[in-house]
Amino acid sequence: MLAGWTTVGDMIMIEQMPIFGGYTGGVEETAICDVATTLGSFACFAGNFHLDGPIHIRWGVTTAKETLQVAAYAAAAIDQNTDLLLANQYYPMAGPCTEMCLLETAAQAIVDTASGRELLSGSAAAKGVVQDKTTGMEARIMGDASVATCGMKIEDVNEILNKLVPSYEANFTNAPAGKTFQECYDVKTVKPTQEYLDVYDKAVQSLRDFGLDIKH
């Protein structure tokens, strides 16, 4: 496939998701592996941009503290030494129409933005494995949180994350399953329900309380 894509000039994204807690071990070792495989995507496989997604071996999510840290350090290391284009993808634990899902997504958006990534791709709510459990509202929080993070001092970013991440990680063993797209939107008009808009407003208020200045 790569031979064909390079011949016709397609934009090539190489996706690779290192597993924290598996063969690579802890956060530092997984981050070293992440840097190595990211560089290999460009050097060996003609990638034009790289889509990361460090996954937690126990939780199966990208929003755990350890996987956020792996993603942040790998991105910052490559960002400081190259002009390569870096992306990350989103697998939160909770399902749509829950504050936890929105907070998890926002936390990763804050991390990816602050560590220099160029593209945020998501979000596969409910770990991306449940039928119809993703909606545009999760992408809205990903974007809103990212915009609010742009230009912030990293020390301030970490201060927010050190409050935000524990606020949802405590619920990983009992995460809300959330609702399906059909329950979150009017399927004919494709407008989100008032219930989801209220959940969204509550999540934004929580993020503001943690120190993230989401304006609109």
Add this chain to the structure above:
Amino acid sequence: MAATRALTITDVYDRFVKGKKVSVDEWDYKITPENLTALKEKYNIKFEADKIVPEDKDLCNRLFQAGLEMLVTVGYYNQDLGRVMHVTEEEVWEGIKKTPTKMIYGEGKDIARFYPRHGNSNVKPIIQGGPTGSPISEDVFVQVMQSYAQEGVVDTLVNGVMTTIEGHPAKTKTPYEIRATMSELRAVKEARVRAARPGMGV
């Protein structure tokens, strides 16, 4: 030693075919963890728990060197062939030099500029909205994709996986898989048009 050129796909294939035979277990349980541990120690890589995003630039540079050395010394494993290919540091840098650093996603007024940001720049990253491979029902596929395309903060789209096509499971290694994939592409295009952003990158 200077590289002859950046590696091509066929160069890489040839190296894999001629590469050293290694078992999966040796790669997973010995080569990978032992080299990672050694590089962690060599470059003194240690993350502080309360710094989820790195504040130490020197640590980031050491991490980059450790990752580069991991790629060069250990190489890449091809599980189908059971072989390892190697790449030199010079070839890695030639590959990086050959990689475009500015791209345009989409067409017309809906384009997104894919440029390096560097650090926590004031420039917003590209927001790519979509189910990111999650399973989506055939009958709401267009509407799900539209829910992303209509979000003002979203710049480009990534699709989900259509679980059926004309009621048949989109099973791998069957014609239904191909038909479902083609249907996904048509549905994403329809979603862009419904959201009045027909040039949005997919």
